[in-house]
């Protein structure tokens with residue numbers, strides 16, 4: 001079953017994120033791909049946080065060869081509408097079927113802070129653009145001989161305030177064609193539940209599948225860094241004290257991720273999870289095994 | 300004019316008289332909109348829909364709402380010392396009862412209209428006219 005079919009059925013969905021390497025070799029991607037055989041979709045990041053890496057479309061192609069189902073992230077940071085459309089046509093021609101549309105982090109956080117940010121479109125307009133391409137037209141009005149067949153996804157931040165603005169943006173994304181929504185990593189369940197409650201009141205969870213972000217962390221430093229430095233993240237103080245007092249922080253991080261997954265599975269309205277093992281891809285199978293999600297994909 | 304179209308195929312003011320008029324009107328706009336609203340002269344004015352705060356002051360120039368990086372306290376991800384423009388817009392839209400205007404998806408910015416007079420563009424029907432009055436509804440969250 002591919003991701004699209006899983007979304008249409010009632011199955012629990014697991015996607016995971018993979019960062020392409022900062023090199024021209026493909027060996028690393030193939031090695032990393034081995035960790036993701038049990039997930040339904042592998043998100044390939046697009047120069048995340050503005051740090052130059054191998055292109056997400058090329059990495060997705062390699063993952064496809066390794067038998068995974070890639071989801072490419074497309075940001076509006078580096079490309080204008082011409083480049084985005086051309087890249088999307090290219091990706092579709094290479095057999096990539098899933099796309100996650102993002103606005104993208106500002107380049108000042110990356111390794112090229114002096115770069116010119118583009119932001120010709122924003123994520124909502126990008127979703128609308130891909131919907132148009134699925135219907136067979138480019139922005140210029142030109143008809144495509146072969147239309148793309150993308151499954152479109154969007155991102156949501158449940159923690160930023162005001163909540164109204166977040167819900168409104170989510171609504172716009174879904175009404176423009178997003179079929180699945182991935183959230184920021186959840187380290188604050190009460191705040192997340194508050195958001196889910198609002199989403200369910202609006203009935204948005206029936207129109208698009210919500211995949212809650214889960215991030216396993218290795219140390220308390222990673223958590224505090226996330227709380228203080230990464231914009232739009234919220235970390236519950238309990239998580240930090242738990243990590244700080246743990247004897248083996250790595251094990252505690254895994255345990256915390258598994259607990260979060262179990263809590264999220266019980267949350268009504270959540271269709272799946274999105275694992276973000278940042279620079280720690282090898283932990284993915286362990287977490288899936290511990291939360292009894294590993295054998296789910298077998299017939 | 301349909302606000303919900305994704306884009307426009309407009310080449311902007313091209314005839315001589317149009318460009319001259321645009322220049323004159325832009326000077327007038329600059330005297331008023333730049334000091335009052337911090338206008339960035341995008342030429343497709345959204346002011347009336349964004350509670351009279353110019354959304355183009357966002358570093359990413361988003362036209363459809365805040366990005367995912369807005370901080371907990373409502374500050375901008377790029378400049379932590381100032382408020383996110385969209386945070387302020389949502390706050391003020393609520394205060395003025397204009398939040399229904401934020402519901403529409405704004406179309407992709409036409410860069411041919413950059414640095415032209417938004418007022419003239421309304422006049423020549425390049426962009427939809429501003430919405431001045433919104434009926435207040437009682438039961439609205």
Ligand code: SF4
Pocket residue numbers: 332336337338339340341342343344345346353354355417
């Ligand atoms: S014309 Fe554009 S930049 Fe100027 S105030 Fe209106 S929206 Fe802002």
Ligand code: SF4
Pocket residue numbers: 356357358359360361364365366367368369370374375376377378382383384385386
């Ligand atoms: S936080 Fe607000 S002002 Fe800053 S880039 Fe994002 S949307 Fe724009």
